[in-house]
Amino acid sequence: MTEKNQKIVRSKVAIERHYLPVEIRNKNFEEVNLGYLELEEVIKECERCYQCFTERDPEIKPPPCMKYCPTHCNSREIIRNVLDGEIDEALKIIYKHYPFPRSVERVCPGYCQLHCTAGKNGDPIQIPMIKRFLVDNYGPLEDYFRCNPDIGKKIAILGSGPLGLTVAFYLRKYGINVTIFEKMDIIGGMLTTEIPEFRLPRSILNTEIENLKLCGIEIFTNKSIDKDFGINQIFESNYHAIVIGIGTQKARWLKLPGEDSRIVVQALKFLKSFNLRENIPDLDNKKVVVIGGGSTATDAARVAKRLGADVSILYRREKEHMPAGKAEIEDTENEGIHIEFLINPKEFYCLEDESQRIVCQRTKLGDIDASGRPTPILIEDIEIVVEADYIVEAIGQETDLSGFDTNKFKITKSNTFVINEKFFTSVPKVLAGGDCVLGSKSVVDAVAHGKLIADQIYEFLK
């Protein structure tokens, strides 16, 4: 057979990533998903890539991994560089899109992987794990800290979450000065306050935040627009534009009878107390019930499990409709957390002198709703009683708009900022992005917005 006619045989099975064994991880807060540990494993995984459309102009027909990534990161090119031994070139592509990739790749929902061609006939290429190995072991390059000379402009950013940090980093690259005003006394948004350390170790996150600061980003904590100042005052301090990146930090309540008990808490508050080590409840041997189906629910359940509780999750649809990532759901179940599907709470009985419980109803699935999932319909005559010593609600969040004049800012029905195609809100020289525009979404979506906003500001200031 000539070389040209030789068929390349690619493995359909992904190289397995490493995990901390369940019996160890249920008892501590160490990182669970260890990814790849050797370059050899990464190269083998890269060898499975089809290098889709390599002959074509990527701008005309980008490979699915690039097309579906919110940042349009060229993962095909990263993989090719790894196979050519050009690790620095691969890193340059990663840092072009992500200012804190060690953190992002640990929590990324992997839209690239979901659409990867290899996934149509076997396992998709484990793109976030490949990128994570590269940045963990070889990044950042010296170039990371280099910024263009000061062009004499300054921008204010509200919020130090993934959106705010990304805008700040890429503006500094353009030589633009930035000040972040953060409401809390801690930097990083949901990355720091909500995502638990067994998915995102704090040593990794803190190192990346410190690296960002070294690029010359000025940050003031405990500064909130509602409490300390208004939009007009920021402009009076000679800022040329303002970027709003305040996320969706206000948790929604189910609004059910009995909810005002102290044993019913919001997942955001519960996770924050744990992550910041403030007022962690004693859950040893307690029955904890978490209500919801997103990352917030699985994270709260897994934290409660590690605090010694017997944990279950109640979700009103089926497993395939849960917003949490597939791997997170698998990890949650593997850790011994039971997920009860097609169930909805109706009333809490939480008085201290009665047996504490949740009365629930069964649900069945109806037509597809606005979220693209089937509507849960209550089956009126079936009631189920679930015992609970501690109840955590994780049913969604929205933007806290206090301090913003909603007569001036155009706001959607779901309490997000309306922006135009250049990220400007209805108030002149004020831009917005991340969760406070998209609704609760993802870190990589906020990072993608952040880079685009920095580019827009640079164009606008020029």
Ligand SMILES: Cc1cc2nc3c(=O)[nH]c(=O)nc-3n(C[C@H](O)[C@H](O)[C@H](O)COP(=O)(O)OP(=O)(O)OC[C@H]3O[C@@H](n4cnc5c(N)ncnc54)[C@H](O)[C@@H]3O)c2cc1C
């Ligand atoms: C429990 C949990 C788990 C998650 N897991 C994942 C995951 O695995 N993968 C993933 O991709 N995404 C995950 N997410 C979602 C992700 O964290 C968010 O999409 C992302 O953090 C949004 O970034 P942001 O910068 O827009 O907002 P945020 O991260 O919410 O940051 C907003 C910042 O603004 C500050 N702020 C608020 N109001 C004001 C004000 N008035 N003035 C000044 N500052 C203000 C806040 O204190 C905060 O620091 C998770 C979210 C939660 C809650």
Ligand code: SF4
């Ligand atoms: S879509 Fe998958 S197979 Fe195709 S280039 Fe990207 S990583 Fe490789």
